[in-house]
Amino acid sequence: MRATQFHIKTTKETPNDAEIISHQLMLRAGFIRRLGSGLYTLMPLGLRVVRKIEAIVREEMNASGAVELLMPSIQPAELWQESGRWEKFGPELLRIKDRHDRDYCLGPTHEEVITDIARRDIKSYRQLPLNFYQIQMKVRDEVRPRFGVMRSREFIMKDAYSFSLGEESLQACFDQMHIAYCKVFDRMGLDYRAVEADSGSIGGAQSREFHVLADSGEDAVVYATEGDYAANIEKAAVVSQTTRGEASESMASIDTPGVHTIAELSSKIGVAESQCMKTLLVKGSESPVVALVLRGDHQLNEIKAEHLEEVATPLAMADAADIKSAANCDAGSIGPVGLSIPVIADADAATMTNFVCGANENGKHLSGVNWGRDLPEPLVRDLRNVVEGDPNPMGTGTLKIVRGIEVGHIFQLGSAYSESMGATVLDENGKPQIMQMGCYGIGITRVAAAAIEQNNDAQGIIWPEAIAPFEAVICPVNMVKSEAVQAAAEALYTELRDAGVDVLFDDRPLRPGAMFADMELIGIPHRFVVSDKLLANDEIEYRGRRDTESVVIKRSDVLAKLK
RNA sequence: CGGGGUAUGGCGCAGCCUGGUAGCGCAUCUGCUUUGGGAGCAGAGGGUCGUAGGUUCGAAUCCUGCUGCCCCGACCA
Structure with missing residues (x-):
């Protein structure tokens, strides 16, 4: 072309x-x-x-x-x-x-x-x-x-x-x-x-x-x-390895006005996010809403949640009215204690002790909460996204x-x-x-x-050869002035085409810098430069798109560069 | 669907606040020079300022509606 x-x-x-x-x-x-x-x-x-x-x-x-x-x-x-x-x-x-x-x-x-x-x-x-x-x-x-x-x-x-x-x-x-x-x-x-x-x-x-x-x-x-x-x-899948410790604190109510997120809660009361309990209300399949409980630093995996039979498909968060009727408070203050709806805990949440959670009362949280003692044992399921360092479910190594x-x-x-x-x-x-x-x-x-996304640099695209728009480009230097360059470029063009190479002949009357910049932006894998100086020695300059330097090769070695 | 932003020549933008003959860069076209890393000089063409109304002697500029586009959110307790 x-x-x-x-x-x-x-x-x-x-x-x-x-x-x-x-x-x-x-x-x-x-x-x-x-x-x-x-x-x-x-x-x-x-x-x-x-x-x-x-x-x-x-x-x-x-x-x-x-x-x-x-x-x-x-x-x-x-x-x-x-x-x-x-x-x-x-x-x-x-x-x-x-x-x-x-x-x-x-x-x-x-x-x-x-x-x-x-x-x-x-x-x-x-x-x-x-x-x-x-x-x-x-x-x-x-x-x-x-x-x-x-x-x-x-x-x-x-x-x-x-x-x-x-x-x-x-x-x-x-x-x-x-x-x-x-x-x-x-x-x-x-x-x-x-x-x-x-x-x-x-x-x-x-x-x-x-x-x-x-x-x-x-x-x-x-x-x-x-x-x-x-x-x-x-x-x-998350393979939980933690086991639950002993309850050592008693449950207490704490004032947390204006606290709505785990991050706010954590910094307000100086407790790690991993010690806080996150309670999400979603639409249920049988009951109007279901509580999903996760460790504060873990994220709900919506796909896993959606697959639970207690949860409505597609997954939908409870709206404000649902939350009010189920937990008697607004989002941001919900906790699993005292709820009369199904409570499903992530495996890691279920092993927590002395945790902090919403009190189901606006502006209040509970601390020192323990499963079994302060609230019934939950249904336990895998609910969260894996995080780096979790064990490989196949048993070898960890996850990245x-x-x-x-x-x-x-x-x-x-x-x-x-x-x-x-x-x-x-x-x-x-x-x-x-x-x-x-x-x-x-x-x-x-x-x-x-x-x-995987193949680019400051100059532009670097196409993998198999899917590049052209495999190679011929860049003649100052072809408008040199009949020799024109003849040599034409001959090279014919030779490459005859060899079955999908080659672009850049015969536009551009200055070399502009031409090179264009071809690098477009990302053509192989470039051959033809110039008077090179022709005098029967040479061609070659540069692969990933190369940092050009090399001068014999005219007869051109095809070998494409193998 | 919610929030924010934006709309001016092919592209990227300024002008708007404080209303008064629409400007810059890139690109394009012509000529001359230049020719190994996005050339220089001289000249030229190209815009109903998204759209519909309103205010005003006068609107790209102020006000209102509409539309397009972009960003953020729609995982949160």
Whole structure:
């Protein structure tokens, strides 16, 4: 590709509304252009990157035996009503009406459509297992789009759906996707982890997320210092090792006017946060509200809480009126003593002695409180997020926490959709069986952003070679004045193209400094400079994007640099 | 959904407080010079100041409504 026939539009200034580095660089280097909140045009450079990511994904999906198709992005409401998600999905589902006033949505995912196809086309166990995939635009009306294509309202996703007879076959499909995903991210040269994840409201089955590690990641990923345990913090189990000591203080009331948070309480009365008790009221499934009790320095894990049968799904905090009627005080003064609602304590909270908690009276707290003596023993559950240093649930080492960007998710759906939508096949006995499904996603556009988060410097982007918009660039110095440089650059361009290199020939009449700066911002992995001075010795200058110095090589050694 | 901010040429901003002919940098175009790290000089084009009202002799500026966008919060006891 010749730069004069392409479209390169870079800017020195950082757009004011881009917060993270990948967003800033993608805008500055001209990979994306914002159209509206969470809506981006993929400019020619950006589209090249996306196409390379897609190609790798497509190759590995095909190699795994999956079959590509393409489903509509507009989906009739009837299908979603059938699966029950028309009501469940919430405001993220962008709903539209057509001219006949019929309801549709813009697909945020395609389980309903693929299940509809499967139930029509797949009639016999002999056709199974089968794995369909597509690479397509998804639409989610995000509460708050941000970080450019990292969390946008329209994005490209590869989604695959497997159909199996029996759980063993489902597990095999799942394992195969796990392997395929590792190959995909390995080929892209990304630093990633496959972690255990919560399976969401559908529940039960296996679920793995693939996270690219980066400080700007929106998720917390937990891994063990020894062994290969890794999990999303939403999922990571706490193995409590503490045991309860003896009660040594008597319960007393203390005045705490204006104290509403654990931090305020801790500093006001000079007691460590870990000695305070945090009491949260949430909507219950049977009783109107349920109390969740945690050590003051621990954080509630909402996913774990939501999975409790006593707690309403989805998790909802009690409102002011609920709190008033259940605890007879306002938020900030609640405590577990004397409550007549179910009290569920985190395992670590349940081993506390002589703790401080709200008195269920505004402006008062209680100190020296002890389970069993001052209030009934609670139900004990794992309610909190793990913290660094917690023991590995697998028994070896301790846990560390890093930030990750979720770029892939593989997930056993089981019969969640096939059952409600009647997707059955006849088994070898001629009996109808519900198909077992799996679903497997990769956020294509998000991978591009994640790769930049992980690979950049002060000059700009440093693309991993496999997904760079161009593998190499030819930079002629002062080509307008030198026919020799022009001829040599053209010859090199032809040679590289003939060798199958995806090369950009920067034939714009720019000064060298401007050209180099552009190419470094754009992040092309290999640069070849052609100049009169070098040509005199039959030489070319080479510089890898990560290199700090250029090297002069023989003209004949150019191709070797790309191996 | 709650709070805050913001809207001025393609981009980034000043001007607004204290009303009086709309300005700067980048980018763009022309010419000359320059040509190994985002060139210099000279010139040029480009803005219904988000939108609808109001106040005023006069509004980018003051007031009101609306809209877009951005940030924070929506894990808290």
